[in-house]
Amino acid sequence: AYDIGLHGTVYQVNKWDxxxxxxxxxxxxxxxxxxxxxxCHMRGGHHNVQxxxxxxxxxxxxxxxxxxPIWKExxxxxxxVCDDCHSPRFxxxxxxxxxxxxxxxxxxxxxxxKVAEDLIxxxx
Numbered sequence: 001a002y003d004i005g006l007h008g009t010v011y012q013v014n015k016w017d018x019x020x021x022x023x024x025x026x027x028x029x030x031x032x033x034x035x036x037x038x039x040c041h042m043r044g045g046h047h048n049v050q051x052x053x054x055x056x057x058x059x060x061x062x063x064x065x066x067x068x069p070i071w072k073e074x075x076x077x078x079x080x081v082c083d084d085c086h087s088p089r090f091x092x093x094x095x096x097x098x099x100x101x102x103x104x105x106x107x108x109x110x111x112x113x114k115v116a117e118d119l120i121x122x123x124x
Contacts, residue, residue, distance in 0.1 A: 002037060010034035040081050 002008040011034055014020035020033040032039070075095065082091035 007034050011036060035085070043081055 003012065011021075014033050021036075022032075079088070079091040079095065082094070
């Protein structure tokens with residue numbers, strides 16, 4: 001997802017340009033043209049990548065976990081990373097869009113399994 005998104009595209013286009021990505025600098029001192037994986041997932045030098053994980057279920061953000069206190073905590077932590085470069089509204093709107101995508105994907109996932117189940121019943 002990163003590689004085909006805006007941040008990943010900026011990285012792929014500029015990663016060999018030392019003016020855009022100076023790999024001799026520590027991450028905290030770097031002024032990159034766009035965020036790398038480490039910028040968001042290892043923020044502050046933490047090596048616990050899941051701390052700022054964006055995978056829904058590991059964030060406690062699966063449909064079943066939406067009422068859990070950790071859901072809001074992890075969501076707020078994730079938004080705080082976006083807020084480094086974007087407005088708070090940006091993170092909020094993108095998380096809402098992601099919520100809708102998760103709902104849509106869940107529906108499509110169930111529909112797909114229903115089609116497969118029906119094909120098996122029909123002997124296909």
